[in-house]
Amino acid sequence: MDRREFVKLTAMAAATAAAARLPVADAAPPASDGVRWDKAPCRFCGTGCHVQVGVKGGRVVSIAGDRQAPVNNGLLCVKGYHVGLALYGRDRLTRPMRKQGDKHVPISWDSAVDLIAQRIKKNPSGFAMYGSGQWTIPEGYAAQKFIKGGLSNNHIDPNARLCMASAVTGFIGTYGVDEPASCYDDLDAADVIILWGNNPAEMHPVLFSRFIDRRSRGERVKLIDLGTRRTRTTAFADHYLCFKPQTDLAIANGIAHLLLRDGTYDKAFVEGHCNFRHEADGKPHLFGAPMTFDAYRKALDKYTPEYVEKLSGVSAADIVMLAKLFGQRDLRITSLWCMGVNQHTRGTALNRLIHAVHLLSGHFGKKGDGPQSLTGQPSACGTAREVGTLAHALPGGRIVANPGHRKQCEELWNLPEGRINGKPGHHTVAMWEAFSTPTSGGGDIDTLWVQVTNPAHSLPNAGKLFKPSRELADKFLIVSDVYPTETTREADLILPSAMWVEKNGMFGNSERRTQQWFKMVDPPGEARDDAWQTIAVARRLYDLGVEGMRDKDGKFLFHMQDEHGHEVPVWDFRRYYGSVNVDEQLFEEYRKFSRLKHKDLAPYAEYVKARGLRWPVVQRGDGTWRETSYRFVEGEDPYVAKGKGFQFYHSTSKDDRAQIWFNPYEPPPEAPDAEYPFWLCTGRVLEHWHTGTMTMRVPPLRRAMPGAYVEMHRLDARKLGLENGDMAAIETRRGRLELPVWIGGRGAAPEGSLFVPFFDEHVLINELTLHEHCPISKEPDYKKCAARVMAVRRA
Amino acid sequence: MPTTGLVVTIEGDEPSIAIATGVLGALAGVTLGTLHGARCPVVVETDDLAGHERVLQAVQRVSGVLACELAFADFSDVQDPAGGRVGPRREGVQHGSS
Numbered sequence: 001m002d003r004r005e006f007v008k009l010t011a012m013a014a015a016t017a018a019a020a021r022l023p024v025a026d027a028a029p030p031a032s033d034g035v036r037w038d039k040a041p042c043r044f045c046g047t048g049c050h051v052q053v054g055v056k057g058g059r060v061v062s063i064a065g066d067r068q069a070p071v072n073n074g075l076l077c078v079k080g081y082h083v084g085l086a087l088y089g090r091d092r093l094t095r096p097m098r099k100q101g102d103k104h105v106p107i108s109w110d111s112a113v114d115l116i117a118q119r120i121k122k123n124p125s126g127f128a129m130y131g132s133g134q135w136t137i138p139e140g141y142a143a144q145k146f147i148k149g150g151l152s153n154n155h156i157d158p159n160a161r162l163c164m165a166s167a168v169t170g171f172i173g174t175y176g177v178d179e180p181a182s183c184y185d186d187l188d189a190a191d192v193i194i195l196w197g198n199n200p201a202e203m204h205p206v207l208f209s210r211f212i213d214r215r216s217r218g219e220r221v222k223l224i225d226l227g228t229r230r231t232r233t234t235a236f237a238d239h240y241l242c243f244k245p246q247t248d249l250a251i252a253n254g255i256a257h258l259l260l261r262d263g264t265y266d267k268a269f270v271e272g273h274c275n276f277r278h279e280a281d282g283k284p285h286l287f288g289a290p291m292t293f294d295a296y297r298k299a300l301d302k303y304t305p306e307y308v309e310k311l312s313g314v315s316a317a318d319i320v321m322l323a324k325l326f327g328q329r330d331l332r333i334t335s336l337w338c339m340g341v342n343q344h345t346r347g348t349a350l351n352r353l354i355h356a357v358h359l360l361s362g363h364f365g366k367k368g369d370g371p372q373s374l375t376g377q378p379s380a381c382g383t384a385r386e387v388g389t390l391a392h393a394l395p396g397g398r399i400v401a402n403p404g405h406r407k408q409c410e411e412l413w414n415l416p417e418g419r420i421n422g423k424p425g426h427h428t429v430a431m432w433e434a435f436s437t438p439t440s441g442g443g444d445i446d447t448l449w450v451q452v453t454n455p456a457h458s459l460p461n462a463g464k465l466f467k468p469s470r471e472l473a474d475k476f477l478i479v480s481d482v483y484p485t486e487t488t489r490e491a492d493l494i495l496p497s498a499m500w501v502e503k504n505g506m507f508g509n510s511e512r513r514t515q516q517w518f519k520m521v522d523p524p525g526e527a528r529d530d531a532w533q534t535i536a537v538a539r540r541l542y543d544l545g546v547e548g549m550r551d552k553d554g555k556f557l558f559h560m561q562d563e564h565g566h567e568v569p570v571w572d573f574r575r576y577y578g579s580v581n582v583d584e585q586l587f588e589e590y591r592k593f594s595r596l597k598h599k600d601l602a603p604y605a606e607y608v609k610a611r612g613l614r615w616p617v618v619q620r621g622d623g624t625w626r627e628t629s630y631r632f633v634e635g636e637d638p639y640v641a642k643g644k645g646f647q648f649y650h651s652t653s654k655d656d657r658a659q660i661w662f663n664p665y666e667p668p669p670e671a672p673d674a675e676y677p678f679w680l681c682t683g684r685v686l687e688h689w690h691t692g693t694m695t696m697r698v699p700p701l702r703r704a705m706p707g708a709y710v711e712m713h714r715l716d717a718r719k720l721g722l723e724n725g726d727m728a729a730i731e732t733r734r735g736r737l738e739l740p741v742w743i744g745g746r747g748a749a750p751e752g753s754l755f756v757p758f759f760d761e762h763v764l765i766n767e768l769t770l771h772e773h774c775p776i777s778k779e780p781d782y783k784k785c786a787a788r789v790m791a792v793r794r795a
Numbered sequence: 796m797p798t799t800g801l802v803v804t805i806e807g808d809e810p811s812i813a814i815a816t817g818v819l820g821a822l823a824g825v826t827l828g829t830l831h832g833a834r835c836p837v838v839v840e841t842d843d844l845a846g847h848e849r850v851l852q853a854v855q856r857v858s859g860v861l862a863c864e865l866a867f868a869d870f871s872d873v874q875d876p877a878g879g880r881v882g883p884r885r886e887g888v889q890h891g892s893s
Contacts, residue, residue: 004796007869008826008838011800014867015836016828019802029867054869061871064800065864074866075802081865085876205864209804212862216804216833699876700848 006032014064018074024067028052039066039611040517041507042080043500044689046133046375047071047204048509049080050611053501055520060084060501069611071184071513077205079689082698083500087521089697091484093496094525104494109526109536109573112493117540119447119476120151124548126439126446128155128431132453133163133377133384136505137514138586139531140383142558143451144395146538147425149413150548150557154400154425155445157391159453160377160384161428162460165777166342167373168385170351173277173286173776174359174659176650177397177597178385181631182334182370183511183614187211189368190334192222192325196354197248197340197783201233202686202746204338204374208233224322226251226314227340228681228783229711229755230748239318242750245679245784247312249346250665252353254308254319255326257300259360264327266362270660273646274359277659284348284775287652291662299662311665326361332368333358338376339683343783348776349663356660365633365646375510376690382508382515386599386615387590391425396593400424412592414551427778429771432459435475436468449478451530452497456486457691457764460780461734461771466490480530483693486761497530498523499694504583506607512599512614512628516607519577531586532576539571560585597650598639632658668784669772670733672752676786678716679753680732682765683783685746692759708760709742712789713751717743720791727792730754732785735767738792754787797847800867801837805859815859822857824850836866844873 010029017024028037035054042049050069054062063084067074076083096112097104107115120127129143135158147156171178187193187210200208214221215236225237226248234240243251259265276296280289291299305316325331335358341350351373358364358371375381388395398405406420426434426445432455437443448469459465469475470490479491482499502523506516535558542549542556549557560568562579570576584604594601600616602625607613613627618638620626630636632648640647648658672679687705688695695701710728722728722741729738739756749755756765768787773780805815816835820827824846828836837854841847855863870876 004798004840007798007871008840011798011838011840011867011869012826012828012836013800015800015802015838016831018864018866019828019834019836020831033871035871054871056871062867062869063865064867075864076866077864081799081868084868085870088876205862209862209864212804213834216806216861700844700851703845703848704852 003033014074017067018065021073026067028066029064035062038518038520040501041378041509041515041612042076043083043086043378043694044079045204046377046380046510047206048378048507048511048513048515048612049076049206050515051076051080051083053084053520058521060087060521066611071509071612072206075206075209078686078701079695080206082695082701085698086694087499087502089483092524092527093482093484093488093494094527095496096526097494099492109528112495113536113540115493116449116478116537117544120537120541121544121546123446124151124546125153126444127151127153128426128435128445128448130428130431130448130450130453130455131156131158131389132451133158133160133375133380134452135379135383135389135530136583137379137382137387137508137590138506138583139451139529139534140379140387140389141395141586141590142531142534144387144389145413145557146534148394148400148420149409149415150538152419152421152548154391154421154423155431156389156425157428157431158384158389159428159455159458160380161390161779162343162458163339163376164342164373164380164384165390165779166344166347166351166774169286169348169777170355173288173348173352173652173661174355175632175648176652179381179512180372180510181365182372183629185629186334186368186370186372188214189332190221191331191368192224192333194224194226194333194335195233196226196335196337197228198336198338198374199227199231199233200336201236202231203376203684205686212236228679229750229753232686232746239321241314241318243312243314245681246668247665248341249350249353249663250303250308250311251314251319252350252357253300253303253665254305255323255357256360257303258305258320258323259327260297260300262323262327264323265360266329269362269364270360273648273657274660275653275655275657276662278662286776288661290653296660296662326357326363329362332366333363334368335371336374338374340783342779343781345669345772345774345781346663346666347774347779352661353663359658359660365630373510378509379507381510381512382506386508386594391427394420395590396595396599397597398593408596409593414553416552419548429465429773429778429780432465436465438472439474446474447476447478449480450487451480454481454485454487454691454693456490457761458758458766460766460769460782462764462766463735465771480533481693482527483697485691485693486764495533496525496527497533498527502527503529504581506583506587509612513612514601514607514615515612516604528573529576531582532570532573536571668781670770670785672786676732676788677752678787678789680730680768680785680787681753681755681783682758682769683755685757685759688757688759690759692761696759708739708757708763708765709745710739710789711742711745711747711749711755713749713753714743715751716789717741720789722791729790729792730756730768730787731790732768732787734769737763737765737768739763754789796840796842796872797844798869799839799847799851799865801839801854802864802866803835803837803854803860804862805833805835806861807859811859815857818857819854822850822853825854844870844876
C-alpha cells in the first residue's frame, strides 16, 4: 500500500468511527511515514475541542479530531480543520522590532527586554499589562504574579473583560462564586434548548452539532432562538423570537412574572434553596440587598405579557409559551448564551435574570436542565477567571480588595506582608483611557504591554480608547504577537511570540475543563513563549535591584529548580525548555490557590493523561482523580453535604442558598433616533475568529469570507437605493466606514437593523461602536448603538 | 495532495438521504463510506488546497446536508499551505524585517 492510499484509508477510518460513534481505543489515527501524533486543545474558541496534531519534519502536517475527547468526540469545525495552517502564514513575526520614525527595525531580545525593564523601573505604577483569554493558564499566571505580586499595582486586565465579565458578575451575584454549575452534557439530554442572543451554529459549531446529531436520530429537541437577527442557527429553530435590542431583560422578567402569576414556579426548590435579591436603591451593585418573596412578586407585577410585548416586540403569546415551558417540571431546559447577553450595558443584570428564571422554575442541576454560559476564547475561563487576571482579582477566586485574600496570596507566594496592593487596578476601558490621556491630564499609565490580543482592532470606540495614545510622546506601547496586526502596526516595541503547539500550554474551557498540551514544533525565527517574555523582564528587573522581583527570602519571583534542587535560569531562553517544565512548575504553584473556592485542580500529570478534567477535581480513596459534571448537586459535587440535595456553599447570604434577582428593564444608553435611525450590531462569522489575525492567514478561510460587509434588510436597502454589493457608508456618532451591502446572506437583520462582522482589518467597525459598559462588570456593549446608512456608489 | 475525512449529516427520510448521498458520491474527488443513520463518512482527495476548498463547498451545498464536520485532515505534501491567491492585506500592516 502506498502512502496516499494509507492516508485515504486513515481518513475513511477516522470519519467512519466518528459517524458511527464507535468507541475507540486510540485517540489518534495510526502513525505512518514518520508522522508523530499528540493531543492539544484547538487554538480558537471557548468550546475546547481536542485535536490530534500530526507532526513530521518539524512541521504540523495533519489534524484529526481527538476520538477520546468528550467535548467533540473526534469531530472538528471548519476552523479546527485549519488550525494547523494558522501557524504557517507567510508574515509571521520572527524578530523583536523597535519603532524608529515610521519603520520598525530589528533589535535583539536582550535590548528589548532591557528597554521594557528600564521603563518599568522608572515608573512601576505607570506600567500595565493587557492580555487575553488566549493566554495559556501558566502565561496568565506568570503575568498576574509579576504585576500583583511583583509590581504591586494591579494594572492587569484581559480582553476577556470585553467578552465574559458580565457572566462572571452574574455567577458571583447568584451563586457567590464564578463559572457554570452545569456542563456540555446538557446538550445531549435537554428537551428544550433556549438560545439567548446566541448563534452556536456559527460560533460554537461543534456544540451545535450535538443538537443536530440528536435531531438526525429522530430525537425531539425543541430549539428556541431569542435574537435580534436571523442567523444560521435560526434555520434550525422551532421558534424564532425577534426582540428589540436591550429588551431581553423584560422578556426574562415576563417569564418570571408568569411563573408566579400562574403558580407554576417550583415552590419546593425556591423555598428550600433560594433567596431573593435586588438593587435596593436602584444603584448597580454586585451583591445587592435582600428582598422578600412578596416584594419580588410586586416588582414583577408590571411585566405582563402585554407589557413585555410592547417593549420587546415579542408577542404576548410567545412570552406565555416560554413561561409554560419553564413551568413544566418534567421538561429539561438548557439555556445557552454568550456575547449577546454579556456585551450589554446591563449584562450583569441579564445574566442574573437568566439564572433567576431557571432557579425560580427549578430547572437546575439535572443533566439537560440548567443555565450554561459559553465563552468565546479558549481560556477565558481558565486564565482570565480562574487564574484571576482581571484587575480586581487574585488567583483562585480571590480579590485584591479583601485583606484576607491578599494575605493568603502573600503567604503562598512567600512575599512580605503588604506587598499586594489592595486597590483594584484599571479595568480594560479605564486602562486604555488612562493610556490615551496625557500624563499631565491624569493619564497614569505610560507603558502598556499587550500580549495575545489585538486591541487596536477589538477595543470599542477605538478612536477614543486607542488612537490618542499614539500621538503622545511619553506613552510606550509593547506588543507581543505572532502576526502583524493593527496593534503591532502602532507599537513602539514588537515582540515575536510562539503560538499554540510551538510551546507548552494549558487552557480552561467553558465547562470548567482544564486542558494541557506539550510543545510539538519550534516557533519560527526568534519567536518565544509569552511566559518566557514576562519572566525575562522580571529577571532583568531583579538584576536591576527592583525589590518587588524578590520574595521575602530574597529569591527571584519565578525561582525554579530542577529535580536535584538546583536553580534553573529559565530567563535564559536556551534553558527554558530543558531540565524543568516551566508550565508544570507554574501550574503546580497556581494549583495551591484553587481550593478556597472549591475549584480544586489535579496535579499537572493528570492533565497530561486526560482530555481535560472539569473542576473541582478531587482525589478518591484509591488515589485516582475524579472530575465534577454538576456543581452544587448532591452525588455530583463532592462538596455538597449528604442529605442536602442542593447546596450553594458559597452563597452570598451565607445560608447555602442561591439568589434569585430582580433587575428591571432599563433602556440602552444609545438608541436609534431621527438622526441615527438604525441599530448597529457587531459580531463574528463562522470562518473567522475574532480579529482574523490567524484565520485571515489561512487561504481557504480567507477566500470563503474575504471581507466585512453590512447586513441589512431588503426594504431598508430599497429605501436607500442600495442593492447587494453596493457600497454603503455606515456612520455613528463616533465614526464612519464604507462597506459592501449584503442582503439575504447567511444572516438577516430585521428592518431598522444592521449587522457588521468585526474580523476585517480593512474596516475597523470598532471605531464606530460604543464604549459604554455594564456598571458592574465594566464590559462594553458591542451589540447595539445608533447608526445611519447612506449609499456611496454602485459597485 | 490534501486528504480529508468528513462526517456529513443529512436530513430527511431514507429516500431523501439516498438522493443526497447519490449527489455527494458523484462529486469529483469524493469517496463515500458506509452510512450510519443520517451520518455519512466522506473522504475528499484533491490535487491542491484550492481544489479541496471547492469540493468541500460543493459538499456543503448539496441539498439535505445539515452539517459537515472534520474527522481527519492531512496536508503533509502541500508545498505552500499559506499560498494561493488571496486578496491583499491592509497596506501598511506588514512590518519590514529590516
